Amino acid sequence: xxxxxxxxxxxxxxxxxxxxxxxxxxxxxxxxxxxxxxxxxxxxxxxxxxxxxxxxxxxxxxxxxxxxxxxxxxxxxxxxxxxxxxxxxxxxxxxxxxxxxxxxxxxxxxxxxxxxxxxxxxxxxxxxxxxxxxxxxxxxxxxxxxxxxxxxxxxxxxxxxxxxxxxxxxxxxxxxxxxxxxxxxxxxxxxxxxxxxxxxxxxxxxxxxxxxxxxxxxxxxxxxxxxxxxxxxxxxxxxxxxxxxxxxxxxxxxxxx
Amino acid sequence: xxxxxxxxxxxxxxxxxxxxxxxxxxxxxxxxxxxxxxxxxxxxxxxxxxxxxxxxxxxxxxxxxxxxxxxxxxxxxxxxxxxxxxxxxxxxxxxxxxxxxxxxxxxxxxxxxxxxxxxxxxxxxxxxxxxxxxxxxxxxxxxxxxxxxxxxxxxxxxxxxxxxxxxxxxxxxxxxxxxxxxxxxxxxxxxxxxxxxxxxxxxxxxxxxxxxxxxxxxxxxxxxxxxxxxxxxxxxx
Amino acid sequence: xxxxxxxxxxxxxxxxxxxxxxxxxxxxxxxxxxxxxxxxxxxxxxxxxxxxxxxxxxxxxxxxxxxxxxxxxxxxxxxxxxxxxxxxxxxxxxxxxxxxxxxxxxxxxxxxxxxxxxxxxxxxxxxxxxxxxxxxxxxxxxxxxxxxxxxxxxxxxxxxxxxxxxxxxxxxxxxxxxxxxxxxxxxxxxxxxxxxxxxxxxxxxxxxxxxxxxxxxxxxxxxxxxxxxxxxxxxxxxxxxxxxxxxxxxxxxxxxxxxxxxxxxxxxxxxxxxxxxxxxxxxxxxxxxxxxxxxxxxxxxxxxxxxxxxxxxxxxxxxx
Numbered sequence: 001x002x003x004x005x006x007x008x009x010x011x012x013x014x015x016x017x018x019x020x021x022x023x024x025x026x027x028x029x030x031x032x033x034x035x036x037x038x039x040x041x042x043x044x045x046x047x048x049x050x051x052x053x054x055x056x057x058x059x060x061x062x063x064x065x066x067x068x069x070x071x072x073x074x075x076x077x078x079x080x081x082x083x084x085x086x087x088x089x090x091x092x093x094x095x096x097x098x099x100x101x102x103x104x105x106x107x108x109x110x111x112x113x114x115x116x117x118x119x120x121x122x123x124x125x126x127x128x129x130x131x132x133x134x135x136x137x138x139x140x141x142x143x144x145x146x147x148x149x150x151x152x153x154x155x156x157x158x159x160x161x162x163x164x165x166x167x168x169x170x171x172x173x174x175x176x177x178x179x180x181x182x183x184x185x186x187x188x189x190x191x192x193x194x195x196x197x198x199x200x201x202x203x204x205x206x207x208x209x210x211x212x213x214x215x216x217x218x219x220x221x222x223x224x225x226x227x228x229x230x231x232x233x234x235x236x237x238x239x240x241x242x243x244x245x246x247x248x249x250x251x252x253x254x255x256x257x
Numbered sequence: 258x259x260x261x262x263x264x265x266x267x268x269x270x271x272x273x274x275x276x277x278x279x280x281x282x283x284x285x286x287x288x289x290x291x292x293x294x295x296x297x298x299x300x301x302x303x304x305x306x307x308x309x310x311x312x313x314x315x316x317x318x319x320x321x322x323x324x325x326x327x328x329x330x331x332x333x334x335x336x337x338x339x340x341x342x343x344x345x346x347x348x349x350x351x352x353x354x355x356x357x358x359x360x361x362x363x364x365x366x367x368x369x370x371x372x373x374x375x376x377x378x379x380x381x382x383x384x385x386x387x388x389x390x391x392x393x394x395x396x397x398x399x400x401x402x403x404x405x406x407x408x409x410x411x412x413x414x415x416x417x418x419x420x421x422x423x424x425x426x427x428x429x430x431x432x433x434x435x436x437x438x439x440x441x442x443x444x445x446x447x448x449x450x451x452x453x454x455x456x457x458x459x460x461x462x463x464x465x466x467x468x469x470x471x472x473x474x475x476x477x478x479x480x481x482x483x484x485x486x487x488x489x490x491x492x493x494x
Numbered sequence: 495x496x497x498x499x500x501x502x503x504x505x506x507x508x509x510x511x512x513x514x515x516x517x518x519x520x521x522x523x524x525x526x527x528x529x530x531x532x533x534x535x536x537x538x539x540x541x542x543x544x545x546x547x548x549x550x551x552x553x554x555x556x557x558x559x560x561x562x563x564x565x566x567x568x569x570x571x572x573x574x575x576x577x578x579x580x581x582x583x584x585x586x587x588x589x590x591x592x593x594x595x596x597x598x599x600x601x602x603x604x605x606x607x608x609x610x611x612x613x614x615x616x617x618x619x620x621x622x623x624x625x626x627x628x629x630x631x632x633x634x635x636x637x638x639x640x641x642x643x644x645x646x647x648x649x650x651x652x653x654x655x656x657x658x659x660x661x662x663x664x665x666x667x668x669x670x671x672x673x674x675x676x677x678x679x680x681x682x683x684x685x686x687x688x689x690x691x692x693x694x695x696x697x698x699x700x701x702x703x704x705x706x707x708x709x710x711x712x713x714x715x716x717x718x719x720x721x722x723x724x725x726x727x728x729x730x731x732x733x734x735x736x737x738x739x740x741x742x743x744x745x746x747x748x749x750x751x752x753x754x755x756x757x758x759x760x761x762x763x764x765x766x767x768x769x770x771x772x773x774x775x776x777x778x779x780x781x782x783x784x785x786x787x788x789x790x791x792x793x794x795x796x797x798x799x800x801x802x803x804x805x806x807x808x809x810x811x812x813x814x
Binding site for chain 3: 021022025026027029030033037038040041043044047048051056057063066067070071074075077078080081082097100103104105107108109110111112114115116118119124127137139140142143144145146147148149150151153154155157158162174175176177178180181182183184185186187188189191192194195196198199202211244245248252
């Protein structure tokens with residue numbers, strides 16, 4: 001769970017980072033599936049942003065590997081179905097399938113890194129507050145905060161139920177459907193009861209249908225934030241529209257290879 | 258003339274399914290008094306507590322807080338003057354951070370921003386949790402959660418505090434802290450508890466409830482020396 | 495079924511996002527903002543319940559495998575379609591941000607595929623009519639299974655379509671679709687049976703939780719929902735058709751030649767000429783050897799930038 005101590009100010013204004021991240025994804029994901037070099041260059045955003053947000057890039061990078069199984073499943077079909085020759089390394093022909101496979105992986109990693117950085121900057125709750133600033137409806141924000149608040153509570157309740165059951169049978173992760181249904185049904189009923197107790201607690205503190213928002217967050221959007229967002233967008237557009245890899249390749253080809 | 262008392266007059270309550278939970282309950286708690294509510298599980302303590310701020314309204318009889326009768330139209334007023342703290346802190350603390358939770362009541366009262374700030378400071382200070390302001394409830398220990406729960410109603414500046422099992426599931430140190438804090442309050446208090454030690458140290462008077470009826474209403478010392486009554490309550494064997 | 499950012503292109507993500515945002519707006523109106531019946535805390539803890547329920551697997555009868563629930567139909571049966579939609583959306587957002595399930599830009603599509611298809615399409619069109627107005631276990635089971643299958647199959651259809659339109663996978667559409675639909679037929683049946691198991695437990699022990707709603711009214715409302723969905727389907731279908739036609743080679747991006755333009759101006763004009771074209775190839779790799787050196791060079795640039803940031807920006811440790 002990503003809990004960030006709310007007393008520590010975020011590295012970057014969390015609204016600014018959210019806007020920048022979305023722009024980043026929009027531009028990055030529009031790169032053609034064969035444009036690996038261009039995609040690789042797009043990782044300068046996470047590399048530079050990660051340390052500012054309080055995480056080392058290496059850690060973000062390693063954690064983003066988590067996404068691999070999901071994308072490998074679909075990506076692996078590319079080399080199977082698309083065998084057209086595309087790239088030559090020495091004597092070795094590499095098909096376009098493998099190139100696009102690589103690009104799917106890079107896209108996946110970069111997308112995941114962007115999310116990880118966004119969360120490590122100001123935590124989930126900080127992000128909720130910036131969503132509220134960006135005029136996302138209160139109802140959805142309240143809902144997100146509620147789910148986040150009761151996630152651990154529910155997990156704990158579930159653990160207690162499982163312990164009680166497993167003590168009587170034996171430890172296992174998978175339950176027969178009938179047992180599972182009864183267990184979840186019970187948990188469900190407890191959940192409904194809990195919601196009624198919470199509602200009672202809300203009412204006794206004067207709740208009348210709308211959750212009030214307490215705004216103590218120094219939001220302080222300054223020209224610096226505008227500058228921050230604009231300069232990154234400029235960088236993304238340059239990376240996307242100017243064929244930098246081509247110029248780099250000229251340099252590397254003439255000097256190194 | 259004081260507003261700080263609770264009076265139950267011949268209160269009966271039956272749940273919609275017909276189960277009668279309270280039967281002809283009458284008592285009066287006067288200004289500044291700390292009264293314990295004792296009784297075995299299922300005696301109707303929770304039901305009684307829900308009547309103090311109008312979460313349940315009596316089937317017959319009357320509840321008064323100060324000079325105000327507890328009715329549909331007085332509820333906003335009643336809920337400001339009676340602070341109800343539920344047993345499970347996870348139900349009491351539903352907002353993402355401590356300060357938002359403590360601010361919930363005052364904001365519902367539509368107080369101005371500066372007053373809300375003042376109330377948060379005051380309430381957290383009263384329970385010794387000023388430095389937990391920005392924390393999420395799940396980052397707090399059980400004792401801290403309980404104290405913050407109390408702060409969430411203190412911020413509404415109620416004149417009457419009603420606490421349901423305030424010391425359950427607490428370790429010795431947190432419990433001592435809590436007893437000290439409750440003792441320091443000048444509010445009129447009604448405390449439902451099984452915790453003999455807490456009741457003895459905090460409450461001068463105890464009301465004993467069984468099967469929805471009051472079976473004793475005496476000074477705490479007397480109650481705890483009455484062997485028959487204790488046996489009936491299952492507090493001794 | 496969570497789409498990662500890797501598998502989706504910008505235009506598809508944006509269309510998915512727009513549709514989901516619009517429906518969320520409608521949900522905000524339908525689930526009254528000022529509601530004091532306890533729906534707000536109920537929706538909140540139900541979202542958390544879905545997470546908890548997903549932690550425990552059930553054995554799929556007759557096979558060695560196990561599965562977990564997605565929960566769309568279950569939520570809709572308890573909360574009604576719009577509140578369930580909001581709840582499931584919040585679950586998807588949290589899965590994306592905290593549990594790294596599904597991409598941020600793909601979020602709109604994920605909401606569409608999983609939340610909309612189950613709570614707003616399968617529930618009112620399949621579950622509601624089958625469920626009947628009186629408690630009957632066979633009907634409850636039939637309704638749960640049918641609605642779950644329909645919801646998940648629609649979702650699988652949407653996932654395959656979005657992925658293939660995005661042009662990231664080389665899988666032929668037909669193969670992909672067949673694969674996804676058959677996998678999700680199985681998953682849908684399990685989901686349905688599991689949903690029925692929970693619902694019957696609740697119906698047995700606390701029937702008022704499910705059956706307190708006024709059914710005659712909800713059936714009348716059903717009509718307006720159906721009409722709403724007919725319109726939504728046309729919009730969604732139209733959006734997809736528009737994308738497909740504005741980018742006809744989207745399905746077979748392989749047609750795009752590597753020897754495309756090297757000129758900046760052409761790239762710019764291609765960006766301006768419609769979102770479908772943004773996809774179009776601007777990666778210009780003059781020849782094979784050079785492109786390899788391009789990749790190597792790019793990696794070197796990166797390592798350099800990384801080294802620089804490591805030198806100059808110290809990660810300030812957040813205390814948690």
